[in-house]
C-alpha cells in the first residue's frame with residue numbers, strides 16, 4: 001500500500017493532537033523507510049518483475065527486517081518507547097506503536113503472500129493488488145478520509161499552514177498515481193534512491209505544514225489562548 005499508510009498517519013492526528021504529523025508519518029511508514037536502506041545495503045532483496053501483481057511490477061523477494069509482523073511489533077515497541085521516554089505521552093506512544101504495526105496489516109491486505117510473520121517464517125497476503133481498480137479505489141478512499149480527518153482536527157495558523165498542507169496532500173497523491181501508471185522502474189538502485197528522496201521530501205513537508213497548524217483538540221483544552 002502507498003497512500004493508505006499516509007491516510008492512517010493523517011487520521012491519527014485526531015487521537016494525538018500534540019504529536020507532529022511528521023512523527024505519525026514515520027510511524028505509519030517505518031517499514032517503508034527502513035526498506036530502501038536495507039535494499040541499498042543488500043540486506044533485503046527486491047526484483048523488478050512486471051506482472052508480479054497488476055498493481056506493482058515489484059517482486060518483494062525478501063524483507064524480513066522491515067516488513068515481518070514480528071519485527072514491526074519490535075520496531076513499534078522501540079519507537080513508541082523512545083517517544084514515551086521523551087514526552088511521557090502514553091496515549092501518543094500507543095498510537096505510534098499501533099501505526100508501526102498497521103503497516104503490516106495494510107500490506108498484508110494488498111500484497112500477494114509475501115509478507116512474513118517473522119524472519120524466515122510463513123508469508124501471507126490477501127492480494128488486493130491483483131485487482132488494479134479495486135486496490136486503487138480502496139487506497140484513494142482511505143486517503144480521502146484520512147486527509148479529511150486531519151483537515152478537521154487541525155486549523156491553519158497562517159498561509160503556510162494551508163498551502164504546505166495542500167501541497168503535501170497533492171504531492172503524495174501525484175506520487176501514488178505516478179507510481180501506479182508509470183512503467184516499471186529502470187533499476188533497483190532507482191527504486192531505493194527514489195524512495196529515500198520521496199520520504200525526505202514528505203517528512204519535511206509534513207513537519208512544516210503541521211508546525212503551521214493548530215490542533216483543534218488542544219485549542220479546546222485551553223480556551224484562554
Ligand SMILES: [Zn+2]
Pocket residue numbers: 001031032067103107
Ligand atoms: Zn510497505
